[in-house]
Amino acid sequence: MGSNTQAKSKEVTVLLTNFIFISLISFYLIFLVLAFFDSSSLRTHFRPFTRVLRRIWPFVTQKMLRDVKALNG
CATH class of the missing domain: 1.20.5 (Single alpha-helices involved in coiled-coils or other helix-helix interfaces)
Known part of the structure; x- marks a missing residue:
């Protein structure tokens, strides 16, 4: 059992x-x-952020590159 x-x-x-x-x-x-x-609902959801990301992306990558170089010596 x-x-x-x-x-x-x-x-x-x-x-x-x-x-x-x-x-x-x-x-x-x-x-x-x-x-x-390419769902239209996702496209319209993320669209407001693309302009912001295009503006800040170079600064973000430069800062990350600086931080990595500082960590490595």
């Missing part, structure tokens, strides 16, 4: 783990499809 309970418990654990794994993989696949196949 104890062995049967353990087998059921293990089966439920495996099913729950598989469900969570499949759910996460599905979520990531949907995100990849939206991100890489």
Whole structure:
């Protein structure tokens, strides 16, 4: 009787783990499809930040380069 309970418990654990794994993989696949196949909702969501990033990007990369050089000697 104890062995049967353990087998059921293990089966439920495996099913729950598989469900969570499949759910996460599905979520990531949907995100990849939206991100890489030019979804209009993502395009309009990130558009306000592109102008800002274009302005600050050279300063960010210069600062990072300076910090890396300072760390290396």
